Amino acid sequence: MDLMPAPDSPSAAPHGTTLPAEDPLALEAQVCFALVVAARSVLGIYRPILEPMGLTHPQYLVMLALWQQAPLSVKDLSSLLQLDPGTLSPLLKRLESAGLVTRERSTSDERLLSVNLTAKGVELRNEAAKIPAEVVAKLGMPLTEIKQVHTALLQVIAAAGQA
Amino acid sequence: MDLMPAPDSPSAAPHGTTLPAEDPLALEAQVCFALVVAARSVLGIYRPILEPMGLTHPQYLVMLALWQQAPLSVKDLSSLLQLDPGTLSPLLKRLESAGLVTRERSTSDERLLSVNLTAKGVELRNEAAKIPAEVVAKLGMPLTEIKQVHTALLQVIAAAGQA
DNA sequence: CACCAATGATTGGTGCACAAACCATTGGTA
DNA sequence: TACCAATGGTTTGTGCACCAATCATTGGTG
Numbered sequence: 001m002d003l004m005p006a007p008d009s010p011s012a013a014p015h016g017t018t019l020p021a022e023d024p025l026a027l028e029a030q031v032c033f034a035l036v037v038a039a040r041s042v043l044g045i046y047r048p049i050l051e052p053m054g055l056t057h058p059q060y061l062v063m064l065a066l067w068q069q070a071p072l073s074v075k076d077l078s079s080l081l082q083l084d085p086g087t088l089s090p091l092l093k094r095l096e097s098a099g100l101v102t103r104e105r106s107t108s109d110e111r112l113l114s115v116n117l118t119a120k121g122v123e124l125r126n127e128a129a130k131i132p133a134e135v136v137a138k139l140g141m142p143l144t145e146i147k148q149v150h151t152a153l154l155q156v157i158a159a160a161g162q163a
Numbered sequence: 164m165d166l167m168p169a170p171d172s173p174s175a176a177p178h179g180t181t182l183p184a185e186d187p188l189a190l191e192a193q194v195c196f197a198l199v200v201a202a203r204s205v206l207g208i209y210r211p212i213l214e215p216m217g218l219t220h221p222q223y224l225v226m227l228a229l230w231q232q233a234p235l236s237v238k239d240l241s242s243l244l245q246l247d248p249g250t251l252s253p254l255l256k257r258l259e260s261a262g263l264v265t266r267e268r269s270t271s272d273e274r275l276l277s278v279n280l281t282a283k284g285v286e287l288r289n290e291a292a293k294i295p296a297e298v299v300a301k302l303g304m305p306l307t308e309i310k311q312v313h314t315a316l317l318q319v320i321a322a323a324g325q326a
Numbered sequence: 327c328a329c330c331a332a333t334g335a336t337t338g339g340t341g342c343a344c345a346a347a348c349c350a351t352t353g354g355t356a
Numbered sequence: 357t358a359c360c361a362a363t364g365g366t367t368t369g370t371g372c373a374c375c376a377a378t379c380a381t382t383g384g385t386g
Binding site for chain 1: 189209323
């Protein structure tokens with residue numbers, strides 16, 4: 001038996017859908033909770049797809065950035081991916097030891113680290129090409145809705161960027 | 164100077180808005196990227212608000228769950244928050260040493276851990292009451308749009324739950 | 327009653343994520 | 357030219373997040 005009355009009866013909610021959300025501190029009322037859970041859920045879809053390629057999702061994002069444009073400095077990647085340099089530093093070392101990227105100081109400015117793709121790294125793009133469609137298929141949501149979510153999220157990012 | 168041509172000219176994009184997204188591997192085309200960045204951005208809004216209360220966002224979510232209903236077992240929290248028990252276990256110990264919750268085995272079933280609020284934990288709810296409004300204000304997005312994002316995210320969660 | 331598969335939680339390992347401290351290089355400027 | 361603030365990365369420390377392995381308790385079943 002369970003420890004508590006019943007997880008699905010906050011007080012007198014009519015049904016599964018959260019209509020009134022009278023309590024601002026109710027878990028179902030938290031947009032950020034939905035945001036975090038959605039992110040984790042979708043990452044969970046990527047995981048088994050990326051794992052055979054030897055990539056985590058953050059690493060995949062770095063590769064996407066480099067496939068679009070290389071070389072890039074840590075600072076470039078940091079601003080493109082909105083990630084802390086302190087996060088990228090070890091991540092890039094792992095990509096290097098996986099043989100996907102090279103890390104060398106820029107000759108013109110020794111402060112900059114020039115991150116570039118290896119042949120193997122370039123090659124991997126062919127395999128990655130099928131990922132987006134695979135994820136969309138697994139998610140099983142109509143493309144129009146996905147697009148809507150995307151633009152909505154961009155608004156959230158823009159709004160949060162102001163604050 | 165920079166290492167690369169220019170971060171803002173993938174090839175011939177008209178302007179800031181991403182219209183065609185011809186390349187499925189383009190960073191701007193990745194919904195999951197937007198999802199992850201949005202989540203991180205909004206968490207960044209919560210951080211300075213929660214920090215003076217001594218809470219991280221995951222800890223805040225656990226408190227929200229307990230304020231709605233207590234006691235809860237680790238399993239209950241795990242299913243409510245969609246979090247691994249292995250993640251919750253040390254998190255709950257930190258909440259315990261912060262004096263906000265108690266952790267004791269259930270008397271009826273020694274396998275279950277009964278997580279309950281302390282007086283201090285109950286008390287904290289008063290302070291937390293102002294958080295949602297504060298976050299919404301900082302985000303500066305109209306409430307209707309926020310609601311829309313919320314329902315859209317619930318759809319994503321539901322879709323990802325199938326897969 | 328004695329075993330045993332299932333359940334619930336903890337532990338250990340890897341990899342983000344962020345903040346703060348630190349370090350090297352650079353490009354002014356006194 | 358000799359200093360010095362700014363810039364770009366790395367390191368360290370804390371806290372998720374997930375997985376796999378482990379362990380104790382429980383509730384059947386032979």
